Amino acid sequence: VEQYLTRIDGHQHLNVFTEVYADEARQQATVVDQKIAAGTAGRLAGMVIGIKDVLSYAGHAVRAGSRILDNFTAQFTATAVQRLLDEDVIIIGRQNCDEFAMGSSNENSAFGPVRNAVDTDRVPGGSSGGSAVAVQAGLCLASIGSDTGGSVRQPAAFCGVVGLKPTYGRISRWGLIAYASSFDCIGPIANTAEDVALLLEIMAGADEFDSTVSSQPVPSYSTAQLPDRPLRIAYLRDGVESEGVDKSVREATQTSINILQKAGHTVEPVDLTLLKYLLPTYYILTTAEASSNLSRFDGVRYGYRSVATNTSALDLLSLYKKSRTEGFGAEVRRRILLGTFVLSASYYDAYYTKAQQVRRLIRQETERLFEQYDVLLSPTTPTPAFKLGEKTGQDSGADPLQMYLADIFTVQANVVGYPAISIPNGTDASRGDGPGLPIGLQFMAPPFAEEQL
Numbered sequence: 001v002e003q004y005l006t007r008i009d010g011h012q013h014l015n016v017f018t019e020v021y022a023d024e025a026r027q028q029a030t031v032v033d034q035k036i037a038a039g040t041a042g043r044l045a046g047m048v049i050g051i052k053d054v055l056s057y058a059g060h061a062v063r064a065g066s067r068i069l070d071n072f073t074a075q076f077t078a079t080a081v082q083r084l085l086d087e088d089v090i091i092i093g094r095q096n097c098d099e100f101a102m103g104s105s106n107e108n109s110a111f112g113p114v115r116n117a118v119d120t121d122r123v124p125g126g127s128s129g130g131s132a133v134a135v136q137a138g139l140c141l142a143s144i145g146s147d148t149g150g151s152v153r154q155p156a157a158f159c160g161v162v163g164l165k166p167t168y169g170r171i172s173r174w175g176l177i178a179y180a181s182s183f184d185c186i187g188p189i190a191n192t193a194e195d196v197a198l199l200l201e202i203m204a205g206a207d208e209f210d211s212t213v214s215s216q217p218v219p220s221y222s223t224a225q226l227p228d229r230p231l232r233i234a235y236l237r238d239g240v241e242s243e244g245v246d247k248s249v250r251e252a253t254q255t256s257i258n259i260l261q262k263a264g265h266t267v268e269p270v271d272l273t274l275l276k277y278l279l280p281t282y283y284i285l286t287t288a289e290a291s292s293n294l295s296r297f298d299g300v301r302y303g304y305r306s307v308a309t310n311t312s313a314l315d316l317l318s319l320y321k322k323s324r325t326e327g328f329g330a331e332v333r334r335r336i337l338l339g340t341f342v343l344s345a346s347y348y349d350a351y352y353t354k355a356q357q358v359r360r361l362i363r364q365e366t367e368r369l370f371e372q373y374d375v376l377l378s379p380t381t382p383t384p385a386f387k388l389g390e391k392t393g394q395d396s397g398a399d400p401l402q403m404y405l406a407d408i409f410t411v412q413a414n415v416v417g418y419p420a421i422s423i424p425n426g427t428d429a430s431r432g433d434g435p436g437l438p439i440g441l442q443f444m445a446p447p448f449a450e451e452q453l
């Protein structure tokens with residue numbers, strides 16, 4: 001704990017933690033020490049982790065990177081977090097993220113951007129940017145993030161660490177602040193697949209507080225072995241051929257494909273005919289769900305209330321409007337507006353219903369693919385980490401859709417609810433001006449095949 005606290009102190013410029021639980025972590029460590037001496041310590045005794053600022057931890061602030069949750073304290077602890085605590089994990093702090101987990105660069109946080117430790121002019125990815133950099137920079141051993149469209153895997157790729165999005169319903173969402181409920185998954189980030197497996201094993205499984213969580217038994221992921229037969233691996237042709245994918249990423253992906261082929265696996269290209277509908281489907285459905293989920297933040301029930309309520313906002317509607325306008329950042333407001341639009345009476349069928357239908361088609365196409373293959377391989381992201389400001393439009397006039405493209409390879413797993421992992425796949429060696437930027441490789445598997453991943 002002391003070592004991590006010192007490192008956290010020395011890396012303030014990365015803006016990873018929104019709150020450090022220094023004294024509490026020290027106390028936890030003392031208790032764990034006693035338990036170890038008594039032989040009663042849990043399986044995670046001594047493991048120091050951080051949690052993304054969307055996970056409730058009783059008695060601690062939880063802000064979802066937003067002003068609207070100013071002064072809000074969690075009343076209860078997320079099931080996933082509680083299960084880790086029950087195994088004597090030590091929580092060292094709360095990690096910065098994009099506001100309400102909406103973003104791909106961690107630039108949408110009320111606490112300011114997180115910086116990539118490899119190159120501090122570059123983004124760490126998002127929305128679990130703080131959680132990924134914390135592991136990358138050695139500020140804790142592992143992090144717990146959330147992944148609605150790539151928020152664990154994409155920052156893991158940008159930071160050169162391992163990130164897992166489990167099957168939808170594998171880990172209880174109780175205590176996770178909702179973004180898009182039919183997509184949201186809690187997922188671990190760590191340096192190794194083994195650590196990720198152990199954390200998954202402890203967090204997963206039935207929970208009476210989340211009706212969407214699966215009651216399927218939890219296998220021993222941490223002792224899983226690779227099957228000793230050749231695997232049937234599909235790879236997305238676009239991932240190694242598309243001009244839209246950075247050359248360094250295409251080459252790294254191709255190298256991995258070659259290695260897998262040499263190892264005796266069948267590795268074949270596939271095309272996803274519905275690829276171009278993934279992002280529109282994802283952004284229509286997630287903004288719809290978000291506009292509904294975020295309606296609870298009204299200036300009355302939680303956190304921030306506009307001070308104008310003392311002067312100009314004298315009726316209920318203007319209290320709502322002023323509090324929400326001041327409390328939510330630009331990207332969250334954009335998505336609430338988009339989501340409200342696609343759910344509005346005149347456009348519901350044209351957008352929302354249509355997107356639900358396309359979601360089903362994508363699921364069917366994905367199911368068919370996995371009748372023939374064990375896993376689907378692709379790059380995690382089309383490019384390595386980009387520069388701060390590059391896609392936010394502030395410096396370059398770029399439009400938000402540019403940012404959404406960063407999710408092209410990750411959203412499929414959430415649209416269909418399948419598990420997917422991002423592992424480090426070397427670095428972009430083409431930059432002469434410093435250490436190479438990390439590149440990620442993604443594997444997706446059928447539901448509840450995390451063991452295989």
Ligand code: GLN
Nearest residue numbers: 101103147148149150151
């Ligand atoms: N970047 C995607 C979005 O902004 C994914 C976010 C996430 O997985 N929480 O919606």
